[in-house]
Amino acid sequence: MEKKALNLTRFRKMKQDRVPITVITAYDYPSARLAEEAGVDVILVGDSLGNVVLGYESTVPVTIDDMVYHSRAVTRGAPSTFVVTDMPFATYHGSVDHTLRGASRIMQEGLAKAVKMEGGAEIAGAVEACVNAGIPVMAHIGLTPQSIHMIGGYKVQGKNSKQAQKLLDDAKALEQAGAFSIVLELMTEEIAELITGSISIPTIGIGAGAVTDGQVLVFHDVLGYTADPFPKKFVKTYANIGETIRSGISQYVREVKERSFPAPEHAFHIEQELQQPVYGGGKA
Numbered sequence: 447m448e449k450k451a452l453n454l455t456r457f458r459k460m461k462q463d464r465v466p467i468t469v470i471t472a473y474d475y476p477s478a479r480l481a482e483e484a485g486v487d488v489i490l491v492g493d494s495l496g497n498v499v500l501g502y503e504s505t506v507p508v509t510i511d512d513m514v515y516h517s518r519a520v521t522r523g524a525p526s527t528f529v530v531t532d533m534p535f536a537t538y539h540g541s542v543d544h545t546l547r548g549a550s551r552i553m554q555e556g557l558a559k560a561v562k563m564e565g566g567a568e569i570a571g572a573v574e575a576c577v578n579a580g581i582p583v584m585a586h587i588g589l590t591p592q593s594i595h596m597i598g599g600y601k602v603q604g605k606n607s608k609q610a611q612k613l614l615d616d617a618k619a620l621e622q623a624g625a626f627s628i629v630l631e632l633m634t635e636e637i638a639e640l641i642t643g644s645i646s647i648p649t650i651g652i653g654a655g656a657v658t659d660g661q662v663l664v665f666h667d668v669l670g671y672t673a674d675p676f677p678k679k680f681v682k683t684y685a686n687i688g689e690t691i692r693s694g695i696s697q698y699v700r701e702v703k704e705r706s707f708p709a710p711e712h713a714f715h716i717e718q719e720l721q722q723p724v725y726g727g728g729k730a
Contacts, residue, residue: 451559452487452528454582454626460487460659461648467660469650470668473499473516477665478523488650489524490562490662491517493532498666508534510548517556530584531558538563538572545572549581562629564590566616570623577624585625587616588654589632602653604637617641617649629662630654632680653680 452460460467468485471492472478481489495516496502510533517531537548549561560582563569573583588603604610614637617628627648630638635655642649642658651658663681666672670686701707 449482449485449526451526457626457648458646461646467648467650469660469662471662471664472520472524473665475519475523478520478527478529481665482524482527486527487660488528488530488662489520491520491529491531491556491558492562492664493534494664498664498672506535508532510534510537510551514551514556517552517558521557528560529558530560530562531556532562532564538569538576542572542575545575546579546581549576549579553581560584560626562586566612567619570619573620573623573625583623583625584627584629584650585617585620586629586631587613587620588630602632602634604633610634610637610640613637614641614644617645621645621647630658653678 467487469488470481470486471490472481473495493505493508496505496508513531513534521529531552538545552558552561562584564586566587576583604613629650632653638654639657648659650660650662652662667681668684670683670688
């Protein structure tokens with residue numbers, strides 16, 4: 447039976463029915479296709495592609511063009527999955543027109559079903575403008591990688607009462623602005639539980655414990671695709687395809703150097719009756 451993509455009504459119902467929501471961050475056609483076949487509810491085209499697949503030190507250099515390009519690839523690979531695409535750095539903090547132009551490109555050119563924005567009450571206006579324009583918005587609070595230079599590194603959020611109150615206020619402001627879901631990243635489990643119980647929209651945790659309405663991890667982290675120079679406590683690796691890939695490529699290199707590949711069974715040959723003319727035969 448063909449899979450049906452989630453919609454905003456089903457998102458809320460999953461929270462009400464306490465059915466966990468599974469989200470994975472993917473960036474291209476093959477990973478999206480595999481994720482859909484595995485049965486994930488949501489694919490997030492994260493601007494973390496800057497770190498994971500483009501080799502940047504942060505997400506800041508990622509552009510709208512990057513997000514549109516990767517979003518189109520993901521939606522081709524997962525046509526029956528709800529795809530959310532990140533709005534990159536500094537594309538939703540200016541005028542409403544500027545915000546809507548970027549969000550519209552992600553929806554129209556990238557073919558996403560929704561956009562995601564990082565930030566709290568300060569971006570509520572941008573969220574509301576998009577929602578009023580018919581663009582669903584997933585919000586994102588806690589650790590917000592686009593603001594990494596402002597917050598001074600990858601630090602757990604909500605460890606004191608002031609931080610906790612700010613996170614709760616942000617979540618409520620974003621819900622009020624019309625966000626359909628909120629990602630809670632790298633925060634204490636206690637505040638994640640408080641937020642989840644205080645709002646009617648689903649929360650998606652990453653490094654926020656088991657108390658949220660769903661979980662998100664990055665495709666490459668789940669599968670051990672690349673060696674992470676900074677291993678994360680909240681990540682669980684379910685397979686180690688990185689080692690398998692390295693091993694396979696190493697064997698290929700070795701066999702080419704040894705001239706054992708290509709083997710006879712990998713070569714093509716002309717038909718027997720053509721061999722004499724081709725190699726200079728024919729009439730005397």
